[in-house]
Amino acid sequence: MIEKFKTNAEVIENGDKYLYGNHVRMPLSIERGEGAYVFDKDGNKYLDFIGGIAVNGLGHCHPAIVKCLEERSKTILHCSNYFYNEPAVQTAKLIVENSCFDKVLFANSGAEANEGQIKLARKYAKDHGHPERFVVITMKNSFHGRTLATCTATGQYAVHRYFEPLPSGFRYAEFNNLQSVKDIMDEYVCAILTEPVQGEGGVRPASQEFLQGLRDLCDEKGILLMFDEVQVGSGRTGKLFAHQNYGVEPDTCSMAKALGSGVPIGAVCARGEAAKTLTPGTHGSTFAGGPLACALAATTLDVMINDGVIENSRKMGEYFRDQMHKVIEKNHPDAVNEIRGLGLIDGIQLNKPSGQPVVDLCFKDSKVLINNTNGNVLRFVPPLIVNEEEIDIVIKAVDEAMTKLGW
Known part of the structure; x- marks a missing residue:
């Protein structure tokens, strides 16, 4: 007992x-x-x-979420990605129809979603004739997760110090300082990853000039612009995605946290060529996109978007x-x-x-x-x-x- x-x-x-x-x-x-x-x-x-x-x-205990949990507990909680499930399709459809993205790849957490972005960026470079590109530029005082790769992507020594040697392939620029990004840009960079609003870094919104400058720089270099919206997505900033406040569209963007109203779920949202990069066998998960988490995510998004x-x-x-x-x-x-x-x-x-x-x-x-x-x-x-x-x-x-x- x-x-x-x-x-x-x-x-x-x-x-x-x-x-x-x-x-x-x-x-x-x-x-x-x-x-x-x-x-x-x-x-x-x-x-x-x-x-x-x-x-x-x-x-806590929003009536729509409680109802969703009750109904889902009587149907099916898990079926794996060998099969389709309606809640996953519903959630992806809601995200795509309310954003600039074309496809959604599910994960189990924010860290996993950011891992997915990093893997996607490296494969994208190889697919487009640049096998030498593997470096992701992130920002100082950022936070991207606790796995070894996302811990390394996080621009804070306090997060790094107990786990060295760290994986290679990351460089750090000053947040809201476009020139500092340009100063460490070279032929080995495959993507830039940043939060539109740094959360753990002290609640620091990006400037319009910084995000637009990153977009222009990525377009110039033929690399991906990736946003981490684990904390600031899902309606937190007064828009479904924080970057919608700026009118700057990334190639990929991570979601998690509020997406599942308390049940773990993450997502990588992608558009254009980036939405075609992760093919069968290159990335996956046993639990990601499961019917329980996605039923809650679809309900959460529906309430957020349609109930004000x-x-x-x-x-x-x-x-x-x-x-x-x-x-x-x-x-x-x-x-x-x-x-x-x-x-x-x-x-x-x-x-x-x-x-x-x-x-x-x-x-x-x-x-x-x-x-x-x-x-x-x-x-x-x-x-x-x-x-x-x-x-x-x-x-x-x-x-x-x-x-x-x-x-």
């Missing part, structure tokens, strides 16, 4: 005993969720502006930044360097070594969940269904925490 734990403390105690210690966890065991809120075993209610790290786009969720992300993001600016300028002008974001991925860069004290006080005093990234950036990635009242609660919590800290 599976043992049931009675209290928050009991779950944490057993978790520390049995779970591998590769994650730093808050002292909170989440029992259930509803909308933008989560609850622990002791009945405490928390406003969730972490959203499973940008996964719970529709919030993406537009709400745009409006609430503007409201968050506008209201936060007013509070910071009035009460904490010297503590904050910049407030930035796009849609409902927002960051406050502090003039302090770390934002963790604010995170801790929001959790302890206000039962508000936010997180700290890239050292001193408070990150807010709530469900896309949040409203003004919930945003006001978070702003008040941050304001009170900074006041208590004397900031």
Whole structure:
């Protein structure tokens, strides 16, 4: 019989005993969720502006997702890619019809989707008469995953340092600095990979000039432009894809996180010749594109596109930044360097070594969940269904925490 734990403390105690210690966890065991809120075993209610790290786009236990899970559990959960399944086709069709892409290749996570992009880029170069091209240029302070290749693609030494020697074939340029990309461009480069908005790198949106410059450079060199939209896709920025805010079309783009509303799924979206590159035998997966994950993805996309969720992300993001600016300028002008974001991925860069004290006080005093990234950036990635009242609660919590800290 599976043992049931009675209290928050009991779950944490057993978790520390049995779970591998590769994650730093808050002292909170989440029992259930509803909308933008989560609850622990002791009945405490928390406003969730972490959203499973940008996964719970529709919030917790959205009725359409619950219904989809119930119906899918009575049909089939897995059948492998030896066969077609309707949810995979439905999901791919929804993505293609609402984007610039022609084909969708499914994966099981964001890291796998980015691995797929890297493999695609290398094969594309060979298919087009350039076997010498194997290098992918990525950006400093980027984040692309935890597998060995995507860890190497990530432009952060902190992610690299324990796993050297790393795979070859990656170079790092300065984000939002087109000249730095050109400076490391040569005949061995097969693609450029970047996030339109750096998430783990401190919530840093790309400039229009940078993304357009990358597109022009890739066209000039005959190489692929690849976007990582694992965190910022699926409606997060007020568009289905973040790059749609810029009008710059990549050759390939990864998706994951919010696509499955909590069930792991990733995708590589491709257009043109890039959509013809990965042929049978060159890439695949046992679980990718399965009927369970894809049924949830199709439902998620349908709700986001047709029920105003993406537009709400745009409006609430503007409201968050506008209201936060007013509070910071009035009460904490010297503590904050910049407030930035796009849609409902927002960051406050502090003039302090770390934002963790604010995170801790929001959790302890206000039962508000936010997180700290890239050292001193408070990150807010709530469900896309949040409203003004919930945003006001978070702003008040941050304001009170900074006041208590004397900031």
